[in-house]
Amino acid sequence: MTIRHFAIFTLIVLGISCAARQPGAAIKPGFNVYSKDQDVQVGRQASAEIMRQVDVVQDGALQDYVKSLGRRLAATPSAGDYPYEFTLINDPSINAFALPGGPIFVHSGLIRAAENEAQVAGVLAHEIAHVALRHGTNQASKASILQIPAAAAGILLGDGSATSQMAQMGAGLGLNLLMLKYSRGAETQADALGAKILHESGYNPVEMARFFETLEKESGGGGPQFFASHPNPGNRVKAVEAELRAFPQKQYTAGGSNFGAMQQRVAGLPAPRKPVQQQQAAAPPQRQPASGGRTLQTQAFRMAVPSDWVAYGDRSGTSVVAGPRNGLVSDGRGQVQVGYGVLMGQYRPRRARNLQGAAQELLSSLRSSDPSLQASGLRQIQVNGRPALMTQMRGSSPFGGPENNLLVTVPQGNGVMFLVFAAPERDWPGLERAAMTMLESLQVAQ
Ligand SMILES: [Zn+2]
Structure with a gap:
C-alpha cells in the first residue's frame, strides 16, 4: 500500500513545544525516550546505511577540509560530547543533514553555493545543534516509540525489549523517521544553538543566517533540498542578531583563506555516481500473523x-x-x-x-x-x-x-x-x- 503514513508525518511536524525563550538563554533537549548512548547507536547504524547509498567524495583534501572544519565546531562547549563525524557527499544539490549522536553529512553543492567558509561552518553548526539538542530522537520519541511510559504518546503497542528494538529502528523504519522534516521550533533552536557554537569557534554567526536567507531567496519555487527537512522559521538574521547581543562581544571571522581553492576542487569533482535506486525492503514480510x-x-x-x-x-x-x-x-x-x-x-x-x-x-x-x-x-x-x-x-x-x-x-x-x-x-x-x-x-x- 503506497498510502503514506500520515500519522507519523503529522506527529513529526507537530514538533517541539517551544515556550518563549530569551535570546542567549540555554536550550535544553526536549522529551526523549532514547538515552544518549542510544542516540549514538541509532545514528551509527543509520549512518552505515547512508554510506551505502551515497557517493562519498573521494578527494582527500576536500574530505579533510570538511572534517577539520567540523571538528573545530564540534570542539566548542556548546556542541556537547557526541562523537561527531563529518562526511562530504558528491551531490550537487544544496543539502546537509545530521543523524542522532553525531554523524553529519554535507553535499558538495552546499560548498559551491556558499560565499565564504563561515557560511559552510554555519550549516555545520546548525546540524551540530540538531544533534546536541537531540531533535532526531526527540521527534522519533514522539512519533513511534516502544515500551515507553504510558503517559508518552506515540506507541500504541510495543514488543520485545526497548533497546534492541530501538537499534532495529535505526536501521529500518527509524532511518526515515529520524530524517524527516524538523519543526520550525526545532529550526529556531538549531539556529540559536548554532549561533552559540559559531560564536565559540570564532565564525561570524550572522553568516549562517544570511546563507539560509540567500538560499531561500535564490531558490524561488521549489527551494534547495535543505529546506525540505529544515523549514525556514523566518527572520533568521534578526533572530541570530538577537542571540549575538546576549553573547560577550567578539571579533568574528568569515574565515578560511583556502575556501576558494576548496570551491574549485568541488567544481572539479566527477559527476556523482548514480544514486542507488530506492531499495527494496530489506526484510520479507511475516507470512502468517501469530495466533493469539x-x-x-x-x-x-x-x-x-x-x-x-x-x-x-x-x-x-x-x-x-x-x-x-x-x-x-x-x-x-x-x-x-x-x-x-x-x-x-x-x-x-x-x-x-x-x-x-x-x-x-x-x-x-x-x-x-x-x-x-x-x-x-x-x-x-x-x-x-x-x-x-x-x-x-x-x-x-x-x-x-x-x-x-x-x-x-x-x-x-x-x-x-x-x-x-x-x-x-x-x-x-x-x-x-x-x-x-x-x-x-x-x-x-x-
Ligand atoms: Zn535544521
Missing part, C-alpha cells in the same frame, strides 16, 4: 491484533498503523508504508452524506495518492453489529510485486473510520484471515 491476540486501544476504537504486531500512531486514533515490525517499511523518501498490516484512520467526507458516498470519496482520494490502485465494488458487511462497507483493492506492494488490499469503512460520528489491510498477494490469505478476526473484534467509539 493483544488489544490495540485508542480513543476512537478498540481492536484485537495478532500478538506479534506493533502499532504506531496517535492515541486519539485519527491515524494508526499496525503490523509485524518487518511489515512496516520505509520507501527511502522519508515515508513509511504498510507492506503487511493495517492502516487505520478517520475520514470526514467533503460532500457525501451517507456511508456509501463517504466510502466512494475515500476510495478516490486513496486512488489519487496511488493511481495504480484498482478497486472492486463496495460490499455491505456488519462490523460491531452495524452496517459497514468493504471493498477489495489491488495495487503494488512496497516489497515488490502485486499487493492485495481490503478497505473497510465503518460509520463513526460525522464521518467514517477506515481500515486498509495490505499484504503482498502471496501472503494475502494469512492476512485476510487475520483481518476477519480483527474486524470481528473491532469496537468503534461513536
